[in-house]
Amino acid sequence: MLPPIEKFDSSIGVRIYRMPVLAFPTLLAYTYLLVGACTPTLVDCGSGYGDSNDHLIAALKAVQSDFGEKLELQDIQRIFITHGHIDHHGGLSFIRQKLHGAKVGIHPLDRRILVAYEERVVVSTKNLRVYLQRAGVSEKRVQDLLNMYGFAKRLITSEKVDFLLEEGTEIDGMTFIHAPGHCSGQVCIRIGDVLLTADHILSRITPHQAPESITHYTGLGHYLDSLEKVKRLDGVRLGLGGHEEPITDIYARIEGIKEDHHRKLERILDIIRGAENPVTISDVSKAMYSEVHGYQVLLALEEIGAHIEYLYEHGELAVCNLDEIEQSDNPVLLYRTS
Template sequence: MEKIQDLGNEISLIDLMDLGLSERTGAYVIQAEELTIVETSASPSIPYLLNGLKALPIQLEDIKHIIVTHVHLDHAGGAGLLLQKCPNAKVYVHPRGRRHLADPSKLILGAKAVYGEQFDQLFDPIVPIPEDKLIEMEDGSSINIGGRTLTFIDTPGHAKHHFSIHDSGSKGVFTGDTIGVLYPQLVRKGVHISLPSTSPNQFSPDDMLASAKKIESLNPERIYFGHYGMSANPAKVFEQLRYWLPIFTEVSEKVWKDHGGTASEEVHKKIKTAIMEKILAYLEEQGVKLEHDVLEIIQLDLNVCTMGMMDRLSKQI
C-alpha cells in the first residue's frame, strides 16, 4: 500500500520510495480547484506517484500543474514520464532549468558522471518535455489554482535553477533543497534536525543563506521539504541551516587545505567522515542513537554533499 500523509490544508504527501528508501523523496499534491503536484522525483518513482494519486483518488486528466523546484533528477527526472499520463497538465520550471527539461542530455551526462553504472537503475528513462508544455516562472510570478495563490521565489544556493513556492492556502513554502533536508525519522524521536544540501555543481553557501533569509521574510507557518516531509517549526529549520552550514563549509575547507587543495577519494572520505562525526556527536547530546534506516539516508546525503563542497573548493583555485 502506498504511503500517503494528509498534511492538512488540502495537501497530501506521497512517498515516492526514491532509491528504494522510504521517507527519502516525496511528491506534494495540492487538491485545490486546479489540481497541482509539486516534485516528481526520478522516473523509477513514477509508479509510486501514480498509485498514490489513484488511492487519493485523483484522475490523471484532472491534474493541471506539475511543479519542479529545480531540475536535479531526484526532483524533476520523472516529470516527462508523468506528463505522458496527464494530458491536461503543464510543467512549471525555473527559467534556468527549462532547456534541460526540453533537452535532458546534459542532465543525463552530469548524472552519469556522478552515479556511473547505477544511472539506469536510479533514473532511466528521462523523457524530454515538449516546449509547449513548459512554463517558466520568474521571481515573484504567481498562479491562482482556485482560492489560493502559488508564488514563485528565486532561491539559489543549492542550484541556480531553483525556486521555492509560497502557498497562500497553507501559508507554507515548498523549498525543494534550498534550506536543507529534513529527517522525519529523527523528528519522531524528538530531534528536529535538518542538514544543508550542498550537492554539485552550483552550491553557494552565501546564496543559500540569502535564499533562507528571503524565505524567512515571508513568515511561513510551514516548510515543505523535497526530502522529506513538512515542518511546522520554520524557526527551527532556519536555525538548523545557520548552525550546520558553517560546519559543513569549515570542515571541508580545513580538510581540503590540509591535503594541498587537491581532489581525491581520500579527501572525500575525510570530509564525509569528519562531518558525520559532528552529526553523531550532536545526536548523542540529544540522547538519540542513529538507527540503520536514517543512517543510510544521511550517509547517502553526505556522499553527494561532499562532492558539492569539493567541487566548489576546486573552482576557487
C-alpha cells in the same frame, strides 16, 4: 512500507496532499497534489525509477478514495517541477501521459534540463569529470563515479515546458520564490501560510551542496543567500519539503542549517591547517567522510568542494601549485590556508 498520505490546509483555501514515492531504493521523496481554491496541480513527480511511478498513481487514486476528493486523473491540469533533479522530475514523461497532457512549469534556469535533457547530461558529465580531476580523484575512480552518476539519467528523455515559474510569479494566489543553491532553478512555493520548500530546506539533513564550478547558480554562497531570502518571508506556519518530515518552524530550521554549514567550514579549515602539506579536495573529503561508499563518495566530494570553493572565494584558502596550473591543462588543485 510507505508513509501515509497526509492532508494539510492552507490559509488561502488550497488543500495540500503530501504523497510519498520511493524515488530510489534508499531515497523516499514527496510529491504534492494541490486542490480546492486552485486548478488541480501536481507538484513534482518522482524519479520514474523502480516503483516510483506506481506509487504516484496509487497515491493520486488514494486521495480520491480515502479523502473523498472528487478528482479524476485527467482533472489535474498542471505540473509544477520545483527543480531539475531526477528524483523530482524523472517521472514526468509517464505521468504527463496519464494526465492527458497537463501543462508543465519550471524555473528558467532549470528549463533546459527538461527540454534538452540529453544535452544537459553531456555537458554536466563533462563539467563533473573536470571537477573530479581537479579534486585529485584517480582516473579509475573518476570513471567509476561518472558511471554511477549517469546510471539513472539514461532512462530520462526531454520534455516540453509550457510555462515558467519565475521569481515573484503568482498563480491562483500561490507565489514562487527562486532559491538557488541546491539546484540552479530551485523554487519554493508559497501557498498562504504554507511553504513548499522542496529540497531547499529539509527537516533533518542539510540539503546537498555542489560547487558552482560544476553548475552555475549552485554553490554554498548562493544557497546561504537563498536561506536569507526565505527567512525574510513573514507568516510561514509550516514547511513541507521534498523529503523528510514537515517543518513546524522554518525560521529555526534555517538557523540550524546555517550553523551546520559554518561548523563544516571550520572543520575543513582545521583539517587544512593541520596538514603537513597542501591538500586536495579529495584529501579533505576522505578525512571528513572516510566511511562512505558508492554514490555517497561522489556526494561527499561535491559537498566538500562546495565548502572549499566558498572558503577560497572568501579569502580563507589559497591555491599553491600555480606553476603547475599555468603549464598544465587540468591539474589537481592544491590548497592551503591563506
